[in-house]
Amino acid sequence: xxxxxxxxxxxxxxxxxxxxxxxxxxxxxxxxxxxxxxxxxxxxxxxxxxxxxxxxxxxxxxxxxxxxxxxxxxxxxxxxxxxxxxxxxxxxxxxxxxxxxxxxxxxxxxxxxxxxxxxxxxxxxxxxxxxxxxxxxxxxxxxxxxxxxxxxxxxxxxxxxxxxxxxxxxxxxxxxxxxxxxxxxxxxxxxxxxxxxxxxxxxxxxxxxxxxxxxxxxxxxxxxxxxxxxxxxxxxxxxxxxxxxxxxxxxxxxxxxxxxxxxxxxxxxxxxxxxxxxxxxxxxxxxxxxxxxxxxxxxxxxxxxxxxxxxxxxxxxxxxxxxxxxxxxxxxxxxxxxxxxxxxxxxxxxxxxxxxxxxxxxxxxxxxxxxxxxxxxxxxxxxxxxxxxxxxxxxxxxxxxxxxxxxxxxxxxxxxxxxxxxxxxxxxxxxxxxxxxxxxxxxxxxxxxxxxxxxxxxxxxxxxxxxxxxxxxxxxxxxxxxxxxxxxxxxxxxxxxxxxxxxxxxxxxxxxxxxxxxxxxxxxxxxxxxxxxxxxxxxxxxxxxxxxxxxxxxxxxxxxxxxxxxxxxxxxxxxxxxxxxxxxxxxxxxxxxxxxxxxxxxxxxxxxxxxxxxxxxxxxxxxxxxxxxxxxxxxxxxxxxxxxxxxxxxxxxxxxxxxxxxxxxxxxxxxxxxxxxxxxxxxxxxxxxxxxxxxxxxxxxxxxxxxxxxxxxxxxxxxxxxxxxxxxxxxxxxxxxxxxxxxxxxxxxxxxxxxxxxxxxxxx
Amino acid sequence: xxxxxxxxxxxxxxxxxxxxxxxxxxxxxxxxxxxxxxxxxxxxxxxxxxxxxxxxxxxxxxxxxxxxxxxxxxxxxxxxxxxxxxxxxxxxxxxxxxxxxxxxxxxxxxxxxxxxxxxxxxxxxxxxxxxxxxxxxxxxxxxxxxxxxxxxxxxx
Ligand code: FES
Ligand code: FES
Numbered sequence: 023x024x025x026x027x028x029x030x031x032x033x034x035x036x037x038x039x040x041x042x043x044x045x046x047x048x049x050x051x052x053x054x055x056x057x058x059x060x061x062x063x064x065x066x067x068x069x070x071x072x073x074x075x076x077x078x079x080x081x082x083x084x085x086x087x088x089x090x091x092x093x094x095x096x097x098x099x100x101x102x103x104x105x106x107x108x109x110x111x112x113x114x115x116x117x118x119x120x121x122x123x124x125x126x127x128x129x130x131x132x133x134x135x136x137x138x139x140x141x142x143x144x145x146x147x148x149x150x151x152x153x154x155x156x157x158x159x160x161x162x163x164x165x166x167x168x169x170x171x172x173x174x175x176x177x178x179x180x181x182x183x184x185x186x187x188x189x190x191x192x193x194x195x196x197x198x199x200x201x202x203x204x205x206x207x208x209x210x211x212x213x214x215x216x217x218x219x220x221x222x223x224x225x226x227x228x229x230x231x232x233x234x235x236x237x238x239x240x241x242x243x244x245x246x247x248x249x250x251x252x253x254x255x256x257x258x259x260x261x262x263x264x265x266x267x268x269x270x271x272x273x274x275x276x277x278x279x280x281x282x283x284x285x286x287x288x289x290x291x292x293x294x295x296x297x298x299x300x301x302x303x304x305x306x307x308x309x310x311x312x313x314x315x316x317x318x319x320x321x322x323x324x325x326x327x328x329x330x331x332x333x334x335x336x337x338x339x340x341x342x343x344x345x346x347x348x349x350x351x352x353x354x355x356x357x358x359x360x361x362x363x364x365x366x367x368x369x370x371x372x373x374x375x376x377x378x379x380x381x382x383x384x385x386x387x388x389x390x391x392x393x394x395x396x397x398x399x400x401x402x403x404x405x406x407x408x409x410x411x412x413x414x415x416x417x418x419x420x421x422x423x424x425x426x427x428x429x430x431x432x433x434x435x436x437x438x439x440x441x442x443x444x445x446x447x448x449x450x451x452x453x454x455x456x457x458x459x460x461x462x463x464x465x466x467x468x469x470x471x472x473x474x475x476x477x478x479x480x481x482x483x484x485x486x487x488x489x490x491x492x493x494x495x496x497x498x499x500x501x502x503x504x505x506x507x508x509x510x511x512x513x514x515x516x517x518x519x520x521x522x523x524x525x526x527x528x529x530x531x532x533x534x535x536x537x538x539x540x541x542x543x544x545x546x547x548x549x550x551x552x553x554x555x556x557x558x559x560x561x562x563x564x565x566x567x568x569x570x571x572x573x574x575x576x577x578x579x580x581x582x583x584x585x586x587x588x589x590x591x592x593x594x595x596x597x598x599x600x601x602x603x604x605x606x607x608x609x610x611x612x613x614x615x616x617x618x619x620x621x622x623x624x625x626x627x628x629x630x631x632x633x634x635x636x637x638x639x640x641x642x643x644x645x646x647x648x649x650x651x652x653x654x655x656x657x658x659x660x661x662x663x664x665x666x667x668x669x670x671x672x673x674x675x676x677x678x679x680x681x682x683x684x685x686x687x688x689x690x691x692x693x694x695x696x697x698x699x700x701x702x703x704x705x706x707x708x709x710x711x712x713x714x715x716x717x718x719x720x721x722x723x724x725x726x727x728x729x730x731x732x733x734x735x736x737x738x739x740x741x742x743x744x745x746x747x748x749x750x751x752x753x754x755x756x757x758x759x760x761x762x763x764x765x766x767x768x769x770x771x772x773x774x775x776x777x778x779x780x781x782x783x784x785x786x
Numbered sequence: 787x788x789x790x791x792x793x794x795x796x797x798x799x800x801x802x803x804x805x806x807x808x809x810x811x812x813x814x815x816x817x818x819x820x821x822x823x824x825x826x827x828x829x830x831x832x833x834x835x836x837x838x839x840x841x842x843x844x845x846x847x848x849x850x851x852x853x854x855x856x857x858x859x860x861x862x863x864x865x866x867x868x869x870x871x872x873x874x875x876x877x878x879x880x881x882x883x884x885x886x887x888x889x890x891x892x893x894x895x896x897x898x899x900x901x902x903x904x905x906x907x908x909x910x911x912x913x914x915x916x917x918x919x920x921x922x923x924x925x926x927x928x929x930x931x932x933x934x935x936x937x938x939x940x941x942x
Contacts, residue, residue, distance in 0.1 A: 102883075103883055104881075104882030104883030104884070104920045105882070106882070234876075234877065234878070234879035236876060236879060236881070238881070238884065239875070239876040239879070239881055240872070240876055242881045242884035242887050242888075243859075243871075243872040243875045243876060243880075243881065243884075243887055243888070243891050244819070244859065244860065244863055244872060245817075245818070245819020245820070245858065245859030245860045245888050246819065246860070247884060248818075249818075249821070249885060251812070251818070251821075251822065252818035254816055254818065260813065285802060314801075314805075314809055314813040314814060315809050315812070315813055315822075316802075316805045316806060316809040316813070319825075386919060387883075387885075387919060388821075388823055388829070388831060388883065388885040388886045388917065388918070388919040388920070389821070389823075389883070389885045390822070390823075435883070435884065436883060437821070437883050437884070437885025437886075438883045438885060438919050438920060439883075440919075467822075469825055470823065470824045470825060470826075470829075687879050688879075691879060691882060691922075691925070692882075694921060694922070694924055694925070695882055695920045695921035695922060696921070697921065698918075698921025698922075698923055698924075699919070699920075699921050702921075720824055720825075720826055720828060721824050721826075721828040721829055721917065722826075722828060726917055726919055727921070727923075728914045728915075728916075728917060728923075729909070729910050729913045729914050729916075729923045729926070729927070730910045730911075730914055732921070732923035732924055733924065734906070735924075736924045
């Protein structure tokens, strides 16, 4: 068996000898140094990175290797799915250790909680949890390089300075490049991280600087980057799987006589079916294994499977929408109560109410799910694009009944994640087949049809809102009732939403309305529901930001002015005051909602977009703003609705306050991408269900935006928080405000109110 | 036996005539830069050049490619236009996840070869067959204009 032709996690083999830190991520060898505590214990309740399984690490021996030729390998333990984390974390290390970016290379860590700390890449928190540890890591390496040079020159370490990939001694004019020091690093002890001095912010060359760096850019555009399906072995086999069309059904019997006649087909085998709730286990079905992907696909086409009936056979999304809309009109479980809403409604001068519907949507990562696994003796090695390296590894091991330490999981680049690749069902499939075919690497390839039929879909939802005004036009009452199957249904029976779902823009709407009630009605899941980029914030922001626009119109007010009145004076909201017991798992004292920051982003976006300017007929401006993942994002869209309902987004203006900006270029990129994705989900994002099956099967039915749908011009403005705050996320929070800003703009342009997505032909 | 010429190299493969070139390139020959996104000609991830023209390799049977000049993302950099496109892609920070970008680069190169100074509308029209789920379209437009400008300064 040959090594993979291309796999960046193994690409160090055969290169010149590496000194200093052993680079566990690069070699895969478990090299642990004695007298060194991996676990950082703390007595009090943990927050941030420390609260995550495996915690955080900052020892440079885990993350940095220096080669004699001067090249520096920086291991990235979080995964890359387009957010730029391989670049952003590595540039933090490089900056603090005074390494030259051009001489750095990023190595991807395999899934290993003990060595690397928490690797699960979700919740827009990689930078929040890892910025400080990676700074300390780089700074510690710099201190060690200085010590090594000082030792060699027999001078005091205080006399030497590391800068730009070399250590120099000003008094004697001597200088040693990092590569020249590599050989002596092993004798230098790792200093106590508390004594290591971080660089002054003004001296940063990469952190916070406006420049475009990329660890993988050139590899990507020249076709040499390694994604999930690009790991290759001699003697490899390729599988596609026929999966049950509805959740809960299984293969009762099958006829593979035609399949086995397809040239290249090797075997047909059953895949275990998981019981509901499935969690991350595969759906089961029948696998066709062949000499190449095409033969496997042809073989599956020829396969005849009899599927059992399932409790979800009858799922019809149109009918279920009605069930949810009815539930939304009835009192439900109260999550938060403030003042006396009934009295406010009874005494109201005017009331307004509306329901908003969002359908299921599919992640449709450009790279469909894929995994490769190889059983050699009693050791299982696998390669896959997963967001959750550690979770995926333990789930895989359990699925095939192996001890985790008899497995290794290598992480490739992800061709998109958006939450889909947090679930390792596809990896388990590959492992299951690999165990049945020892010695042969097995790749399971999902087609686009598989991906859209068997996603962990974004939930379907109805958000009902009602508000009251007094005679002066002040908003006196606010009722928000949410109906949506919970993601928890994937793991357990659950009719209500979890705390963390309620705290994504439902419980914690930051309006200064005296009487409020937040309610959650029951809902049932009929398919697998999962995290989709920004999760429950999508329906909440759509509903709340559309409703505020409706209220402004009802009271004849300018939307921006009305919104700012709802926010009232700048204040910091204690999460516990709004029943936000989750708060992203963070310290409520460090991460409250700051309405001043909301105000500033919306004012910034409005100003840059020319809010209030005169527009030609058929054009309109719409705004929305939303807090999520510890960041504040506002969007103003300028649209034109032309004859026949054709929509053009002329300008999109976004403003984001994500706290300290580590890699501004990637912050902008995430906002831009979120904007385009948000426009797409508003225009055409829908997976509907008939007879328990997803109706849309490829990009003809499930349309994601193409270039002409992207805004003609798109600008992102980074807003300085103006005070010391913690790091916010950027991967997800750009998405929620886009759909409501778009629909508010459509209303401004045409008077047409969109309360159900997708927009589809509603403008025709 | 079918004989394919990929990036100037001629290789014999044994594949059924109707196997899409995409799978022959990826599975049989190891040119994994060309990506699978939909398999039905709707996403452009699998774009290659056949005798210089952009085609969807998932829709091109190997039999139709035999005897013709195939250029993949691994080979496009030796073309001066392809090289300019790759460089401007990196300079503008176009890629996010990057999965679609091989196809984008192949389409953009073909665009600039047929129309060295495209305007926004020409770009949108030409590139509308290439999906990007990460939504990098605005930077793609900019990068095409940058590549076009750099080629004008320093003609291929
Ligand atoms: S894979 Fe060929 S166009 Fe999508
Ligand atoms: S960069 Fe991710 S799909 Fe285009």
